[in-house]
Amino acid sequence: MKLIRVFLLRGLFAVVFACLGGFAAEVGKEAPGKIRVLVITGGHEFEQAQFFKVFSDNPGIVFKAVEHPNAHALLKAEAARQYDVLVTYDMHQEITDEAKGDFLAWLKAGKGLVVLHHAIASYQQWPEYSKIIGAHYYLEKATVDGVDKARSTYKHGMHFKIKVLDPNHPVTRGITDFEILDETYNLFDVAKDVHPLLTTDEPESARLIGWAKTYGPARVVYLQSGHDHFAYENPSYQQILRQAIRWTANGD
Template identity: 40%
Template sequence: MRIILLLFFLSFLVPAKAETIKVMLITGGHSYDTLQFFQMFDELKGIEYEHFAQPDANRQIASGKADEFDVLVFYDMWQNISLEERMAYLNLTQNGKPFLFLHHALVSYQKWPEFQSIIGGKYIEEAPNVDEDQLSTYEHDVWVYSKVENYTPVTNGFRELRFFDEVYGNVMVSDEVKPLLRTTHPKSMEYIAWENQYRNSTVLYIQPGHDKRTYVEKDYRKLLFQAIHYLAKK
């Protein structure tokens, strides 16, 4: 009897095993350093992902596959999206599914205005009736220094971050977002990471992440890790 009681009390002292976070990882429409990108996600402890490439990813979302995951992570740059697929995205936000958008995902769905409201901004590509001075810009291979604008579980432990990456300029960013990282790079938009609320979903956007030179950075991996964990708790 004493042994049973001892085992009972010891069970409260042993920390419970953390549950694995299940991520639906979506790519497509833009080239990237594939091997290093997946190595990065393989090495994020406690995070299990399943990869879907466009256009199959959107078909899977429309079929209800996203319900099996805790967080959706988008590293795609996709334009074609059917009415059924749009409704699936909106239904996910109504149900509070958290989204994390990375880098070139900001350029997706140029002809779907609601996507701008979901992600919290828009990279504007050339299109009819769009003046040249409204077009967004990009610059490869530059050092980007940023400081934390707001401390949250995503930016916890950081003060400054530095990546050799790509910047986007002249980007529309909603006044409703909570800025997380701010840069003064002359060719970049001011805020390069933010949190947005859309319907019942928490949405994060992180602009750095162009290629393997950023994937291997310890601070970038920590930023992704904390972002995914924060969203999973939402």
């Protein structure tokens, strides 16, 4: 959960993107029956090729990837019509009132939202974001309604077991308890109205690490897992992410 300034690296990433060209399957081309996904990144480094492979290997979707500061333009109604589900893997803070309105309009249209890993810490100054995703990660200690909140914590390279709390939910159906090598987070707030899906006994982690919820007509999923290729390449993680995209898209 290092806050990385990527401005200097953005040019390099653009070159890498251009060289790897193929991994953003073209949304809008012939893709009958496929879920159209917009993946937003920016504000936190990650293993790009390995991360996007999870999406290009998903036969049920076509996707487009966009990095801040270019992401919010694609939430505007005209552009947003091309997508069914928004997957956020960003850790971006700046958001204009206009972009907030577009984000909320996306949800009011009943489109899906899948929030991955460090995206729990986006938009720290936008209280509604915490209500949308059902959690607040404290990048700095704070006092909320008279209650002191410590900084949330993270720990890299943890090998731990993830337990499925609801094997009947479409997001976790078919998943049995599994092990993963991943970063853990702890000491963040989770809303009481989320539907618990995944938990762990790992002491360095929060107990609840995956949930489903609704925000108006929109279905929302948060998955704490997903720091790097050890998570991206975990078959259970891949299946949960595929099912999260499908459930948020159409309730299946």
